[in-house]
Amino acid sequence: MESNVNELYKYIQQKYLWQFYSRNWDRENNINGILDAAKELLMTGKCSLGDSLTDRHYYSEAKIVVSDIKRDLKFVEGLNEKGIAELIDRVKAKLIDVTVTNSLNGELNVGYY
Amino acid sequence: MPLTLFKSDELIPERKKHVYIKAPGEDITEFLPLSNEETIPGTLSERGCAFCGAKLVIGGVLKDTIQMIHGPIGCAYDTWHTKRYPSDNDNFQLKYVWSTNMKESNVVFGGEKQLKASMIEAFKEMPDIKRMFVYTTCATALIGDDPKAVAKQVEKELGDVDIFVVECPGFAGVSQSKGHHVLNIGWINEKVGTVEPEITSEYTVNLIGDYNIQGDAYVLHCYMEKLGIQIVADFTGNATYDECRSMHRAQVSVVNCARSAGYLANELNKRYGIPRLDVDTWGFSYTAEALRKVGVFFGIEDRVEALIEEEMEKYKAKMDWYKERLSGKKVAIWTGGPRLWHWTKALEDDLGMTVVAMSSKFGHQEDFEKVISRGHEGAIYIDDANELEFFDVLEMVHPDVVFTGPRVGELIKKVHLPYVNGHAYHNGPYMGFEGAVNMARDIYNAVNSPMMKLAADDIVAQSKAIISGSF
Numbered sequence: 001m002e003s004n005v006n007e008l009y010k011y012i013q014q015k016y017l018w019q020f021y022s023r024n025w026d027r028e029n030n031i032n033g034i035l036d037a038a039k040e041l042l043m044t045g046k047c048s049l050g051d052s053l054t055d056r057h058y059y060s061e062a063k064i065v066v067s068d069i070k071r072d073l074k075f076v077e078g079l080n081e082k083g084i085a086e087l088i089d090r091v092k093a094k095l096i097d098v099t100v101t102n103s104l105n106g107e108l109n110v111g112y113y
Numbered sequence: 114m115p116l117t118l119f120k121s122d123e124l125i126p127e128r129k130k131h132v133y134i135k136a137p138g139e140d141i142t143e144f145l146p147l148s149n150e151e152t153i154p155g156t157l158s159e160r161g162c163a164f165c166g167a168k169l170v171i172g173g174v175l176k177d178t179i180q181m182i183h184g185p186i187g188c189a190y191d192t193w194h195t196k197r198y199p200s201d202n203d204n205f206q207l208k209y210v211w212s213t214n215m216k217e218s219n220v221v222f223g224g225e226k227q228l229k230a231s232m233i234e235a236f237k238e239m240p241d242i243k244r245m246f247v248y249t250t251c252a253t254a255l256i257g258d259d260p261k262a263v264a265k266q267v268e269k270e271l272g273d274v275d276i277f278v279v280e281c282p283g284f285a286g287v288s289q290s291k292g293h294h295v296l297n298i299g300w301i302n303e304k305v306g307t308v309e310p311e312i313t314s315e316y317t318v319n320l321i322g323d324y325n326i327q328g329d330a331y332v333l334h335c336y337m338e339k340l341g342i343q344i345v346a347d348f349t350g351n352a353t354y355d356e357c358r359s360m361h362r363a364q365v366s367v368v369n370c371a372r373s374a375g376y377l378a379n380e381l382n383k384r385y386g387i388p389r390l391d392v393d394t395w396g397f398s399y400t401a402e403a404l405r406k407v408g409v410f411f412g413i414e415d416r417v418e419a420l421i422e423e424e425m426e427k428y429k430a431k432m433d434w435y436k437e438r439l440s441g442k443k444v445a446i447w448t449g450g451p452r453l454w455h456w457t458k459a460l461e462d463d464l465g466m467t468v469v470a471m472s473s474k475f476g477h478q479e480d481f482e483k484v485i486s487r488g489h490e491g492a493i494y495i496d497d498a499n500e501l502e503f504f505d506v507l508e509m510v511h512p513d514v515v516f517t518g519p520r521v522g523e524l525i526k527k528v529h530l531p532y533v534n535g536h537a538y539h540n541g542p543y544m545g546f547e548g549a550v551n552m553a554r555d556i557y558n559a560v561n562s563p564m565m566k567l568a569a570d571d572i573v574a575q576s577k578a579i580i581s582g583s584f
Contacts, residue, residue, distance in 0.1 A: 013140075013486040014458065017391035020483045022375055053364055057388035060409035064402060097142075104145040105478040113298070113379040 001083070004075050005090045011073060012095065018061050019099050024108045030061075031095050037062035039088040043081045116144055117493075121501035125155040131496040133485070141482050148496040149477040151287050156499040159521060160474050162283030164250055166292025168192045170373055172246045172279060174324045174349040175357070176200035179235045179242055183213045183228050183260055184250025188283075195519075196537045198325045200351050205242075211235050215252055224258045232267045236274055244354035245276045254282035275354065277304055288475035288497070289449070290372065297376035300357065301384070305377075310359035314343035316411045319363040319387070321378050322370025322451075323394065325350030327541030332548055333394060336404060340416050348374055361385045365410055367403070369394045369544075372451045372480055395452070396459025397432050397549040400424075424546040432463060432546075435553035440465030442560055443510065447498065447517040448535040450476025454483035456516070461489070464553055469510040472498040500524060514559050529569040531559035 012019065018030040037047050037058050047062065049055035069076050079087060100108070118129040130147040152158040161169070164184075169192040173180050182189040189212035200206060213231040215224050232245065247260050264276040281295035318337065323330050330350030337344050345363040346356040360366075366378045368391045378389040390410065392403035401421050408417030444466050446453050450473040457468045470493040471484060485494055493506055503524060515525045516535035525532040533539055539555040542548040 015487075017371070017393070017483065020479055020486075021389070021391070022371075022379055022479060026379070053386060053388050056410050057365065057390055060390065060406045063409045064406055067405075098140055099482070102142040103482070104142060105482055107149075107477060107479065113376045113383070 001086060001090070004073075004079075004087055005094065007075070008069065008073060008087060008091050009094045011069065012065070012091065013098070015068065016061070016065070019095055022107070022113060023110070024100050027099050027108075028096060030058075031092055031099070033058035034061040034065065035088050035092045035095075038065045039084060041066045042076065042084045042088070116146065119502050119505040121499075121505050122156075125153055127153045128156060128499075128502070131498075132502070133481075133494045135485060135488060135490050135492055135494065137490050141485050145478055145485070146481050146494060146496045147478075148473065148481060149287060149290055149475070150496075152497055156497070157501070158474075158497055158499060160288040160497060162251075163281050163286040163289065163291035163295070164188065164248060164283045165192050166286075166289030166373070166475070167279045167281045167296040168246075168248050168292070169196055170289060170293060170324065171296050171349055172248070173206060174198045175244075175246070175352055175354055176202050176206050177242060177244055177353045178206070179209075179211055179239065179245040180206070181211045181213065181228075181232055181235060181245055181247045182250060183215070183224065183231075183247060183253045183258065185215050185252055186212050188212070188248075188250040196324075197327050198350065199328060200325070201331075209239075213253075220252055220256055223256060224253050225260075225263050228253075228258065228260060229263050229267060232263070232276070233271070236267075236271060243274045245274065247276060247278045249278075249280045249282050251282045251284050254280070254285075277354075290475040290477065293373040294376055297374060298380070301377055301380040304358045305381070306358070306361045306385075308355045308358035310345050310356070310362050312343065312345075312362065314341055316340070316342040316413065317345050317363045317365075318342055318407070319345055319360045319366040319378075319381070320347040320350070321366050321368045321389075322372075322374035323347060323350040323544070324370075326536075326543070327538045329394070329542045329544035329548065332542050332545035336420060336545065339420050340404075340407070340411075340413060342407070342411065348377060361387070363387055365390050365407075367392055367407060369455075370451050372449070372476060393455050393459065394544045395455045395548065395552070397428070397463045397546055399455075399459055400545050400549065428546045428550050431550045432553060435550070435557050436464050439553065439556060439560065442466050442513040442556075443469045444556070445470040445472075445506065445510065445512040445515045445517075446535065447472040447503070447515060447521055449474050450480045452516070452535060453494075454480060454487055457484060457492075458487045459549070463549060464556070466556075468492060469512055470506045471495070472503070472506075474498075504528075514556055526565070526568075529565045531562060531565050533559050 021027050040047050047059055049059050116129050117132045117134050122128040133144050133146045189210050193210040213227050219227050261278045264278050279296050281292045285291050346360045366381050366387055366389050368378045368389050381387040382389050393399035404417050408414040453471040460466045472495040515532045518536040522532040533555050543552040
């Protein structure tokens, strides 16, 4: 699992802009919202997000993530629901660690945009 | 590898905090170049000023707006015509430049009367134009002119005009970036929400951070039209002043340049609940991904796939032709900030090139987080690079081609390397599928042109040798 987590983490770091929005709260919201939706899509093929504009944003990003990783990271297909949940949760934690908690970006906590 | 001090920076060791070379196993929590900081005395910075960031980059693109620059004449000329952003109304914004032409007496006795006279004169000379941006510059900010008060007087006197004042003199920030910020926040505070657009589609977007460089916006607008999506406003490519006042009515903001206009996208989200969907609209694969995201957002994936298929049919073979010939070539990207992260993977994935060095004039640490995450190990990342550092980098990485602006481009030409204009392009548009092919063509032409090799030949010495019979 460790190597799978690292592989998916590196894949996401290289590809997606939503993890690097301007402020801590934006990044945390995106990482949680998009990857939770991706986890659900991978596990059930469906997404329980609503129809608000923010939900639609998370869903659209999540659908792209799922399509990309199914194509490029073959190990994902071999995981059961428990494995997918563990994978995504650990990647989320690592992303928050790198892009929020331990980020060296001095602007992340500025109170205004 | 930790942050690095170039040989040329031995006398300005502070520069070490601005240069990073990515090493295996490192991540952005260990090293991140300092950026958006004051230029260090002793370094020959390539940056522009804060006023330039507001006027040249964003405001000046609007196609129906007088751009009144309240300052000495040089501030006007130096931010006019150097970036080629056309419009579909016969390029009004490129044909004219406006200035209050401040002189010593205006500086001594105040420039407000001159400003008011210039504003009224401009509106009278161009009676069809009813919108104006007014910019302060260093001189007029220092003497304490109050352009907002003057704008109110002019609006009251003329009755049918609307004026936006950008109070961002050149010294207001460390680089162009401050001008982006001031204009964005001023616009959302004062103008967004003051015009109601006519909604003609159930799908509505704002395009944010596209400035129609050599027709980029036309490409994106064509895609949106084919998908049945209404663009409420493009901030600011080929846009009108009033379109940008109505941005509060879009369902989503599709953001390309997050550096110059991310502030506005964030505020639209915070104030109006309009989510920000960041995309890369440069690059073949990235364009497809951007369109697919928009397609999912609106539930129109079928239309998007049909559009992508149509574009692939037109351009994929051409892209492959260039990829075959450019694969393995080394490229350096020395531009403003966001193009570093927009282009590095696009050039590597789409064309098989290797991006060996990147330099940003006004990027923030957010931009370096993105580009270092996308870039490969061994690549050099520099904030606010100076000319001597560029020479060091050229010696270290020997690029086949450099993407940069005309100023640094002259330096590149002098060492007989080809450069492609990374700001205003050689022969754009560069966005979208069509644009990716144009960009590949310009790289191919630059890399294969015999000009630089010929320029390196010492024809005087050769002539003398021929005459003396020793050639």
